[in-house]
Amino acid sequence: MIPRIPLAAAAALLLVVSLAACAQTPAPMETQASTPPPAAETSAPVVIEPTGEPEPAADPTCETLVTPGTVSTLTDLGWSAKQTEFRIGEIVIEKGIHCSWANWEEASDHGQFFAWGELTPDQTAAAQSELLAQGWERENEDGALYFTEPAESAFQVDEDGYGMTYQFGDGWVRFADTKQSLILISWP
Numbered sequence: 001m002i003p004r005i006p007l008a009a010a011a012a013l014l015l016v017v018s019l020a021a022c023a024q025t026p027a028p029m030e031t032q033a034s035t036p037p038p039a040a041e042t043s044a045p046v047v048i049e050p051t052g053e054p055e056p057a058a059d060p061t062c063e064t065l066v067t068p069g070t071v072s073t074l075t076d077l078g079w080s081a082k083q084t085e086f087r088i089g090e091i092v093i094e095k096g097i098h099c100s101w102a103n104w105e106e107a108s109d110h111g112q113f114f115a116w117g118e119l120t121p122d123q124t125a126a127a128q129s130e131l132l133a134q135g136w137e138r139e140n141e142d143g144a145l146y147f148t149e150p151a152e153s154a155f156q157v158d159e160d161g162y163g164m165t166y167q168f169g170d171g172w173v174r175f176a177d178t179k180q181s182l183i184l185i186s187w188p
Contacts, residue, residue: 060187062099066114070184074101074112086115086175088166089130093117093173113164115175116187124168131166144169148179 062081086096096117131147145168154163162179
């Protein structure tokens with residue numbers, strides 16, 4: 001006669017093995033959730049925003065020196081840009097660009113100026129000394145160094161009374177016809 005306890009244990013073991021063999025392992029939740037449903041044909045395209053700043057072109061142009069909105073506004077006015085060498089007094093900024101925007105078809109005193117250039121530490125010191133010798137006012141603001149033309153000789157001023165202004169950074173200088181216009185320069 002076969003004892004009943006071992007037979008009961010064998011039956012229980014057989015039941016566990018059978019159930020384990022029949023059971024299906026469910027797919028992980030992230031696999032199911034990571035597969036997006038097919039897009040409907042009428043849905044709008046997905047715009048992927050860049051995670052970092054785009055690399056600038058090798059050299060600035062008058063159209064890339066300022067923001068695209070500025071270029072659009074100026075061209076909508078019928079203005080175009082003329083590029084000339086960038087100078088600070090007698091100092092020529094070899095790795096720089098100066099852009100004059102205006103309607104060149106009409107005689108007018110309306111226009112805007114934007115410039116940017118790379119400077120060595122020696123060039124920076126010489127340019128700043130030249131501006132101070134010409135009576136430009138030096139101002140430190142929010143970690144930036146500005147040189148603004150004297151208010152009494154300014155042809156055009158912004159709402160804060162600043163005319164032509166240079167902004168010096170680490171290895172570069174920006175220039176605009178008013179201090180507020182410096183924000184329109186998008187070059188590093």
